[in-house]
Amino acid sequence: MHNFPPPTEFLKKHDLRKTPCRMAILESFLNTQTALSHQNIEEFVGEEFDRVTIYRTLTAFEEKGILHKVPDMSGQTKYALCESNCEEHQHKENHVHFKCQKCENVYCLSQIQLPDLHLPQGYKVEEAEFLLSGTCEKCNF
Numbered sequence: 001m002h003n004f005p006p007p008t009e010f011l012k013k014h015d016l017r018k019t020p021c022r023m024a025i026l027e028s029f030l031n032t033q034t035a036l037s038h039q040n041i042e043e044f045v046g047e048e049f050d051r052v053t054i055y056r057t058l059t060a061f062e063e064k065g066i067l068h069k070v071p072d073m074s075g076q077t078k079y080a081l082c083e084s085n086c087e088e089h090q091h092k093e094n095h096v097h098f099k100c101q102k103c104e105n106v107y108c109l110s111q112i113q114l115p116d117l118h119l120p121q122g123y124k125v126e127e128a129e130f131l132l133s134g135t136c137e138k139c140n141f
């Protein structure tokens with residue numbers, strides 16, 4: 001598990017004004033500590049905020065370097081909190097994601113060392129996604 005700062009710190013660091021929707025969405029991520037889809041977030045805060053506001057907030061968070069997109073084998077877009085070094089329009093995530101087949105949560109596993117890939121000559125990587133699936137710590141307990 002990661003140690004993330006409180007929601008107000010996130011917003012301050014990224015020059016975002018504190019709004020109830022931003023606070024509520026950040027809290028959803030901090031409380032669950034897993035990747036969340038738009039639909040998951042609506043389940044948490046959908047009574048208070050409409051779809052469009054939630055959508056705009058997620059997009060702004062991704063641009064600002066607060067959330068990163070997480071691959072999910074279902075093709076659904078999920079987001080997870082960025083580690084502290086992401087900047088606006090410049091994500092520095094380079095970690096493995098793990099999807100649990102039982103609880104369907106997707107976790108960021110930033111403590112794992114990624115393997116060195118030796119590409120054939122002439123190939124250059126711009127983006128990479130590492131997604132593993134299996135059963136998570138909680139489900140195996």
Ligand SMILES: [Zn+2]
Nearest residue numbers: 068082086091
């Ligand atoms: Zn990021």
Ligand SMILES: [Zn+2]
Nearest residue numbers: 100103136139
């Ligand atoms: Zn699980």
Ligand SMILES: [Zn+2]
Nearest residue numbers: 070080093108
């Ligand atoms: Zn991640």
